[in-house]
Amino acid sequence: MKLPSQSGLMPADSASGTTLHTIVAVMSFLACLTLGAVLTLSRLASEWTDGLSGSVTVQLLPSSQISPDDQMSEALRLVRQWPGIFAARAISREEAGKLLEPWLGEGNVLEDLPVPQLIEVTLTPGRPVELEGLGHALADGVPGALLDDHQRWNQELASFAASSEAVGWAVLLLIALATLAIVIFATQAGLQAHREIVEVVHMIGARDVFIATEFQSHFLWLGLRGGVIGLMLAAATLLGSGYLWDVREAPVGAQLLPQFISAPYHYAWLLFVPAVIGLIAMSTARMTVLRVLGRMP
Amino acid sequence: MVRFENVGMRYGLGPEILRDISFTLEPGSFHLLNGPSGAGKTSLLKLIYLAERPSRGAISMFGREIAATPREELPSLRRRIGVVFQDFRLLDHLTVFENVSLPRRVMGEFESGYRAEVEELLSWVGLGNRLNAKPPTLSGGEKQRVAIARAVVAKPELLLADEPTGNVDPEIGGRIMRLFIELNRLGTSVLIATHDQRIMERLPATRIFQLIDGRVTTAQSAKDLVLAEAMRA
Structure with a gap:
């Protein structure tokens, strides 16, 4: 009889896995959107101040x-x-x-x-x-000639851009903390559902590191998959908003508004979100399993 | 191989489940552990397979004092023990083959190194055609045979079984007992917790530990045990 390849110690599909996937995907989506907004604000702040400080205007009354x-x-x-x-x-x-x-x-x-x-x-x-x-x-x-060196505008815009950027980073920090807490909570709940597996494998002589490695691999992939789903949804949202912002479609005046993420390297930054979420899930799983095992003889 | 000296055990702050337990299991010996339900048979087995710590007393396993053994060295001691759990404790998402080969896998062996042995063992316990089945699809007797195969697959020096014939028909029960006897002849020490009278009658010359009210007494045979119980009555 032909045998399939060996399964992981954790069930590939389970109710807790589906829930964790969904939660991770949603948090990844929110984190990507916030990061996108912060990068856009950062770019705008730089463009505004660079543009204004490189030129002056002469008014002829x-x-x-x-x-x-x-x-x-x-x-x-x-x-x-x-x-x-x-x-x-x-x-x-x-x-x-x-x-x-x-x-x-x-x-x-x-x-x-x-x-x-x-x-x-x-x-x-x-x-x-x-x-x-x-x-x-x-x-x-x-x-009647008057030189406007944009100093007042420049300072106000720089101040506005800096405070907007600071608010963006603060929101991103909050989203990151919420993501961290939710991923940790969901990972621990997922592990609790599979505590029986930890106990059995421990009793038949597995070392703590072996069990932790099996669990952390499972949760790394779970976090990465959820994170990538959230990233793809966020990328679609950002690209969609970019399309709506397009001058051909936008109403009069929309040209003055910022376009969400214009540089390809911004999307490269977003790739960090699922990677970070995967690492959080992985390290949480490892720490939780080692803590559970530490309470066993 | 296993030595208990005045061992006592309690769960948390509860009453003492086991009291002043002292006995020795010699290499290559075959013992039965008898006692009524709730007498502490499973708790005693848990102490032997290092799933619980004693509240007092000293336990020595394979020449090592457990109290003085660092925690990270306990897995290597557990690998020398095979356990048939009363509730089987099979992993439902793994196949029969994967469940049985788990002890070899945690030892770091590759599948190619144990596949033939596992297949042969499963054929021997009558599950040669259920290698890819998952535990939820198995009957109680089949699950028990998978649990027994998992316990013996790594050729343990000590085999512990908690009511191993509780869910199987007499024919399969007989085959399982013959497997235990065969393993014992090959050098494995066996301790079976049971209150199955048929097992005790089938192994007339076996030493029996009688566990009553958390204390162990030793009888030389099933016949002695019956006599002792008659005298107590």
Whole structure:
């Protein structure tokens, strides 16, 4: 008679195993979503502050002392000559209109409003620029010119991004602690259901390490499988949200909102979640079995 | 091989189940442990297969004082003992073959090293065609034979059996007893806890430990035991 290969000491499928799978999958899903949100916030914080600190804006308010065209050409000339300036570009009225469209709607609103002309100034990366001097030079040389170095925005955005990121990490920590507690509890419950196996194998002469190894392998795979199911569900959710955020589908203004996880390396970080859950389940099983065995003669 | 000296045992803070137990099991001996239900037969066997610790007294196994033996060395002593549990204690998710080969597996042996022996043993106890069956599908008698095969598969120096013929018909019971006698002839010491009168009659020259009220008395044969009981009455 042909014999199948040897089974593990733990039953492959059992009621406790199914429950543990479900619990682990749900916790993995929540942990992956939270980690995704934290990574997105972290990326946004970095992008916002990098983007703002690498550029300044010159506003040209309407002035009776100079024509708009002369005001623009004089300001561009002065800025482009200033040491440390990489590029300076006049923002056309159409572009300005598009920037304001989400708030003011479509139409020729700019013609009815005294909207200032704008110059986008890009700073040379890594080179210090004397922005205060540039501000004074513009104010003295070009009537109505005003330099906005984004300092106030930059600080507020950096502060907002940092606090959002901190809240995200705190939520992730809470989810991680809850996952840890639930996985430990579910693993212990699963082991309790199979205490008979531990006792029998112990009585026929198995060493503690042998029994612990059998149980920890079982729970490692159980944790990994549940964790991967949660990861796949979370990845599907994140990709789905990314699709909804796509500019073709999103409503006006949605372009300004962050897209959930845009870099492939973010998904690589999510792979750690099932691995960590598997390791938690494994070490819990090992410690619990060794503790149960330690109470036996 | 096994020596008990004034051993007493209680569970937790309860009353003493076993009192002043002293006896010796010599290598190659065959003993029966007799006594009414609740007399402490199973508790005494648990002390011998190191599943419980005594409350007092000294136990020596295979030349080692158990109280002085480090816990991590106890598995190697347990491997020298085969146990047939009263409630079988088979693992329901494992096949008959896997249950029986478990003692060899925990010793670190590979399946190729014991497969033929296990198959032969299972054929001998009449389960050669049930190798892949799981315990829940077996009858009480079949489970008992699997439990016996598991107890003897590693050729233990000491075999303990708790009511091994309780759930089998007389023919299978006879085969099981012949297996125990054969193992004993090959050098295994055997201690069978039973109150099956047929076993005691079949083994007329066997030493019998009588356990009453937690104390052990020794009789030289079933006949002596019957006489002693008659005198007590």
